[in-house]
Amino acid sequence: MCGIIGYSGPLEAKKILLDGLSQLEYRGYDSAGIALFDTLSNIRLIKRTGKVAALRQACAKEQDSSHCGIGHTRWATHGGVTDANAHPHRAGRVTLIHNGIIENYHNLTNEFGLEGKLVSQTDSEVAACLLDQFYRGNPLEAIKELTLHIEGSYAFCVLFDDRPGEIYGIRKVSPLVAAYTRSGALIASDLTALIPYTRKYFVVPEGHVAKLTGYKISLYDMEGTPVSPEIMEVNWNMDSAMKNGFPHFMLKEIHEQPQALKNTILPRMSKGLPDFTDDNIPDELFCQCTKIHMIACGTAMHAGMVARALMEPVLHIPVTVSIASEFRYEDPLVDQDTLAVIISQSGETIDTLAALRLAKSRGSRTLAIVNVKGSTIARESDFVLYTHAGPEIAVASTKAYSVQLAALYMITCRMALVRKNFTKDQAAAFLSGLLDAIPAMETMIARKEEEKHLVTHLINQSDAFFIGRGLDYAFSLEGALKLKEISYIHAEAYAAGELKHGTIALIAPKVPVIAIATQEHVFLKTISNVREVKARGAFVILLTKEHAQVDSSLADIHIRIPDMDDRFTVFPIAVILQLMAYYASIGKNLDVDQPRNLAKSVTVE
Ligand code: AGP
16 A cells, blocks of 8 residues: 655665656555665655655755665555655654554554654554664664564565665565666565666565665575575566556556457467466366355456356356455355465455465465466465556556456366366357457447547436446446546446345436446346336446347447457456546546555555
């Protein structure tokens, strides 16, 4: 939920920190700050509420004379959005930035008599105060003592007054990556801040301290023993993390979906069948389980809902989808016969990570579908199926959703093949249908101007309803979330047949109802539900396949996707729903890529 960065090296630290924070801003943008060692080895602190641009302006008059410093962009958890609560935090000889949550910070405040000494309302300042109390000249020892007292999640970067040019990083759950490059030593929350300088990096292992100086990075375990980092290679380039001429990352990422699907599907096809050999995912993983339990949050959970509706009629085994933040506090019915499928774009969502750990503790074998290579969820799962969407910068997930679905569809196909639910020909036909979804997406992207006009009927409304049956209902969940999170219009997804059991009371003249009717076996039933809302004055936006027979008086706007196998309509439908939300947000002059109150990776509970 926050972005952190540290630099030590021969170049001007202020510029590197500010540029890095701009790259990390999608992780949180309530406030930002930097701390720099100046030429006299004093630490200067500059921090402001607002986005990195406000901090950049505040730093403009700062003379450029520092070669070591840390920076932070915040998504508020403890304490409001104020300059005092912005990071970095100083306490005595310690300057610290933090991503995560110290769950026992109240107890620590009392235990160490910090009441009345704190200038902020944050848990992070408590950590800085403790570290200062523990610091007797040896950073590693002080950091170790701190980790013995605090509970929760953290990624810290720390400066000590008497150690100019040095930065110390330590993490638990929250992410930290680091690299020594020709430009110097860098550490950050994720690769988007390192990419301009290097393609080689390492993940700071939990319970290890990274020490950065201007000439190297050292890694130590908690006993102070040097450890060699596991060097990894970045699998995308800087352009992927830039807008490249698009007005917003979200529109760019919507356009990238066809290529992202190709990158995710094609390398895993062999003789027209799904093949996970290179992913080291054995068929016995799919043969042995008697049930599937998918666990995720937000859009990733909606991908699971689509997969559930697809999988059960094919595999004839129970498929459950759980919201990770619920799953982790239930007594879930998962065991050694359960295949737990963990879905996460970032691979760092703390609720999903906790759910993964719970499923593993119950004996389930775990398969993660993750977009970020080397992320915590990827590393802790038994098996990983990486999606290859490239970095997704817009807070509203688009291409990650469609590649998660592509991965889930391929898993369904491979499972059906090895469990003899599909013959080879049926599996090949299924995979061919999945590939046909790609040109269908391109068609809808090419017709995006149609969407721009329809949102005029949405943007002045306070509510909107998305309805559908079967797979169409699963699609509608994501449509409602997209519209809500970037246009701030309250939107609700409803099983079309359920509407009349109460919620139809909310349908009044001009209330927008987006009806998805691509599933032929329930098409007429859905159309009946559309008539019910139309009879009550709803403004109906109907999404069907090309040759669906509908009387013209039924829908106020009718959008048709190319004719295709019902099972794959989610892909062009997703494009329509994403563009609908995008243009609604634009129409309301909102910040599409960084909506209020949100952040890209939810690494706090
Ligand atoms: C989707 O538009 C949101 N950004 C959010 O719901 C997101 O899908 C959710 O936080 C899960 O994130 P993850 O896939 O990185 O775990």
